[in-house]
Amino acid sequence: MKPWQQAALREIPPVNAILESPTGQRLLAERARPLVVAAVGEALDALRRQIAAAQDEEELAAADRSPEGLAALAAEMLRRRLRPRLRRVVNATGVVIHTNMGRAPLAEEAVEAIAATAGRYNNLELDLSTGERGSRYAHVEGLLAELTGAEAAMVVNNNAAAVLLMLSALAAGREVVVSRGELVEIGGSFRVPEVITQGGARLVEVGTTNKTHPRDYEAAIGPETGALLKVHRSNFRLVGFTAEVPVAELAEIAHRHGLPCLVDWGSGVMLDLTRFGLPHEATMPELIADGADLVTFSGDKLLGAPQGGFIVGRRELVERCRRHPLTRALRVDKLTLAGIEATLKLYLEPERAVERVPAVRMLTAPREQIAPRADALARKLEAAGIACEVIDGVSRAGGGALPAVDLPTRLVAVPHPAPQEVEARLRAGDPPVMVRIQAGALLLDPRTLWDDEVDLVVSALRSAIV
Numbered sequence: 013m014k015p016w017q018q019a020a021l022r023e024i025p026p027v028n029a030i031l032e033s034p035t036g037q038r039l040l041a042e043r044a045r046p047l048v049v050a051a052v053g054e055a056l057d058a059l060r061r062q063i064a065a066a067q068d069e070e071e072l073a074a075a076d077r078s079p080e081g082l083a084a085l086a087a088e089m090l091r092r093r094l095r096p097r098l099r100r101v102v103n104a105t106g107v108v109i110h111t112n113m114g115r116a117p118l119a120e121e122a123v124e125a126i127a128a129t130a131g132r133y134n135n136l137e138l139d140l141s142t143g144e145r146g147s148r149y150a151h152v153e154g155l156l157a158e159l160t161g162a163e164a165a166m167v168v169n170n171n172a173a174a175v176l177l178m179l180s181a182l183a184a185g186r187e188v189v190v191s192r193g194e195l196v197e198i199g200g201s202f203r204v205p206e207v208i209t210q211g212g213a214r215l216v217e218v219g220t221t222n223k224t225h226p227r228d229y230e231a232a233i234g235p236e237t238g239a240l241l242k243v244h245r246s247n248f249r250l251v252g253f254t255a256e257v258p259v260a261e262l263a264e265i266a267h268r269h270g271l272p273c274l275v276d277w278g279s280g281v282m283l284d285l286t287r288f289g290l291p292h293e294a295t296m297p298e299l300i301a302d303g304a305d306l307v308t309f310s311g312d313k314l315l316g317a318p319q320g321g322f323i324v325g326r327r328e329l330v331e332r333c334r335r336h337p338l339t340r341a342l343r344v345d346k347l348t349l350a351g352i353e354a355t356l357k358l359y360l361e362p363e364r365a366v367e368r369v370p371a372v373r374m375l376t377a378p379r380e381q382i383a384p385r386a387d388a389l390a391r392k393l394e395a396a397g398i399a400c401e402v403i404d405g406v407s408r409a410g411g412g413a414l415p416a417v418d419l420p421t422r423l424v425a426v427p428h429p430a431p432q433e434v435e436a437r438l439r440a441g442d443p444p445v446m447v448r449i450q451a452g453a454l455l456l457d458p459r460t461l462w463d464d465e466v467d468l469v470v471s472a473l474r475s476a477i478v
């Protein structure tokens with residue numbers, strides 16, 4: 013270390029002097045002393061590192077060594093420390109259900125219901141008509157039955173929990189027959205063969221990777237069989253020479269042998285998507301009408317509700333799930349239930365669901381609806397001095413739903429020689445803005461943006477492009 017650096021280190025003010033500065037005094041008035049002292053310690057460490065790293069005396073002069081300057085640095089460090097780590101992110105990627113970004117954003121109705129329930133007492137397990145203990149599952153069971161046509165329903169922590177519970181309650185110690193074309197892995201930790209084992213059942217694989225026929229199931233059924241299970245492929249698609257047994261036929265086979273037909277449908281959709289130009293996905297009411305005895309699905313994928321695992325189907329089977337000891341360990345929280353109830357109520361009027369549930373609105377938005385929003389974003393970027401152009405592109409449903417389905421969209425492309433660097437700065441911003449990158453350009457997809465986020469994106473880009 014050079015003598016001028018050693019001199020600078022000796023000049024560092026003591027902690028007390030920093031605490032006595034106006035900003036230090038303000039911090040002490042607002043926050044507990046140990047927090048403030050720790051932040052001052054951090055600010056001093058940062059200053060020492062800056063002095064040690066300085067190449068010359070000029071660079072050293074830039075390091076603020078005044079008590080007030082150090083207190084201001086401590087204030088900033090304290091602000092960062094107390095800022096939520098889990099926070100809002102602006103999603104300009106066009107991927108509607110992004111597990112890394114919290115899956116489905118909630119409808120305002122759901123947010124309000126959660127807020128109204130969160131800070132006060134509620135009737136979670138209170139039957140208000142009798143004053144006796146009630147069931148937390150009662151709040152959404154009627155709604156789910158009405159929306160899906162099922163006799164009974166319940167909700168647990170997530171769909172992985174729903175599948176585990178369904179298998180544990182209905183097939184433990186027995187064999188569960190599944191097509192080899194449906195033994196999926198979702199998100200690295202949910203693997204169908206492992207969940208079956210964890211549920212205490214034995215997997216019996218039938219068919220081949222690409223083709224499974226009714227006779228394959230028939231041949232596998234024996235005295236040890238507990239259920240036939242159909243699993244939604246979710247995150248991959250089978251193309252070419254393929255065959256699978258649809259739920260209606262699988263249910264018929266199961267019932268002929270006195271077995272339940274269980275379905276893990278992953279991203280449950282309640283509405284017919286074909287009228288929005290999307291491929292046909294069996295809806296919950298269709299699966300129940302086709303004879304599925306129990307269907308499980310996620311709350312926070314395309315349903316657009318909070319995280320939850322729905323189990324809908326025959327009353328006697330739902331009851332067995334409800335009575336299973338695992339249910340207590342997998343049970344759904346009151347805030348989740350409040351959000352789910354509010355979201356499901358929107359589905360009572362399908363048009364309202366399309367308008368109000370963000371995941372459904374974003375998924376079904378046609379290119380013509382996105383085009384003027386892309387144009388508006390481009391105009392604002394140009395007004396801010398950022399060159400860009402509006403081009404055709406595709407968005408994705410994401411979240412292991414509708415794989416390889418292209419949602420036509422209009423993208424704002426911002427050319428840049430180092431898009432990775434701009435992307436990193438956007439990600440480090442407050443709030444962080446997530447974008448796609450393509451060779452030589454950043455791509456912004458208005459599909460997943462709210463109109464009130466456009467100005468935010470413009471100012472974030474203005475500071476990130478240097």
Ligand SMILES: *Cc1c(COP(=O)(O)O)cnc(C)c1O
Nearest residue numbers: 170171172198244246278279310
């Ligand atoms: C997503 C998915 C799951 C897991 O659901 P979570 O809600 O993430 O627990 C299970 N099965 C299928 C088929 C899925 O698509």
